[in-house]
Amino acid sequence: MAMTDERKAKLTLPADDQILVTRELDAPPHLVYRAWTTPELVARWWTAKRGVAKSMEIDLRVGGSWRYVMETFEGQEVAFHGVYREIVPDERLVTTEVYEGAPLPPEQLEANATLNTVTFAERGGRTLVTMLTECPSHEVREMIVASGMEDGLQDALDLLEGVAQELQG
Amino acid sequence: MPTTADAFNAVAEPRRREILDLLAVAERPVGDLVERTGMGQPQVSKHLRVLREVGAVRSRHQGRRRLYRLDPGALRPIFEWVSPYQRLWEERFEQLDDVLAEMKEEEGDGNDG
Numbered sequence: 001m002a003m004t005d006e007r008k009a010k011l012t013l014p015a016d017d018q019i020l021v022t023r024e025l026d027a028p029p030h031l032v033y034r035a036w037t038t039p040e041l042v043a044r045w046w047t048a049k050r051g052v053a054k055s056m057e058i059d060l061r062v063g064g065s066w067r068y069v070m071e072t073f074e075g076q077e078v079a080f081h082g083v084y085r086e087i088v089p090d091e092r093l094v095t096t097e098v099y100e101g102a103p104l105p106p107e108q109l110e111a112n113a114t115l116n117t118v119t120f121a122e123r124g125g126r127t128l129v130t131m132l133t134e135c136p137s138h139e140v141r142e143m144i145v146a147s148g149m150e151d152g153l154q155d156a157l158d159l160l161e162g163v164a165q166e167l168q169g
Numbered sequence: 170m171p172t173t174a175d176a177f178n179a180v181a182e183p184r185r186r187e188i189l190d191l192l193a194v195a196e197r198p199v200g201d202l203v204e205r206t207g208m209g210q211p212q213v214s215k216h217l218r219v220l221r222e223v224g225a226v227r228s229r230h231q232g233r234r235r236l237y238r239l240d241p242g243a244l245r246p247i248f249e250w251v252s253p254y255q256r257l258w259e260e261r262f263e264q265l266d267d268v269l270a271e272m273k274e275e276e277g278d279g280n281d282g
Contacts, residue, residue: 009262011255012181013174019254023262031276035268043262048257131258137182142174145254 013151017141019133029120032127038120042068051078062087066095082113082145093118097133102143114144176223184208185216189239192226196238235245 009023025032035041037060043053047116051072058066067081086094096113104112115134120127135141176266179185187206191197202213217237220226224243 013178021258027273031272041268044268045261048260080279
């Protein structure tokens, strides 16, 4: 089956303060939504193979907050939090997101929150996930895109190889 | 001086990707690209200008013709720049694939019973 392209997360930059990631998943939207909003399930995928989940708090109501904490295999604690702004079960979530380790004075952290809109669209029993991250500034966008650079070299080479193959297509 | 973001955006545009694909295989004049993409010459020239501005494409004169070719080295920083974040999400989605496969199975069992 020629699914390689569809199964790869696609990243585009629609505006200079935005990041758009799309990915198709082989499950209907109600399951994807559940995996996205249930702490025990989020704990199993959000860590991205980089560590273990320490705490996943989700207060799933408009105005409710969420906070995810993981510990990387290098022993570093990484935490994000935010507030739910819009909730349409099985379809759409809008939340704010703050990276607690951002190199910013504490009083500026909240002001630099991103606004994330995730939609789950049915595609013949599968789900197209679309994640739009709107940043407060171009600089914050650049910081997010470059994040994780320290372990990025091999990833970069892998990706480059994929791109090269695609270009040779 | 174009930024890496400019270069990424230039390369992300689908019609420009099409041109890059063609130039990855061979050095070509504009007319060849017009013929193979079905785009008008002004449109192809406009895309080529954007790609040259960010260094993704180079050109040289051969007699009266100008030939265009891909500069893969120039593309490298673009993909190094975006890859960590994309990779982070790719790894989350790979783990999510496993979680969803299990959930589907459980739901299937429920329906059977």
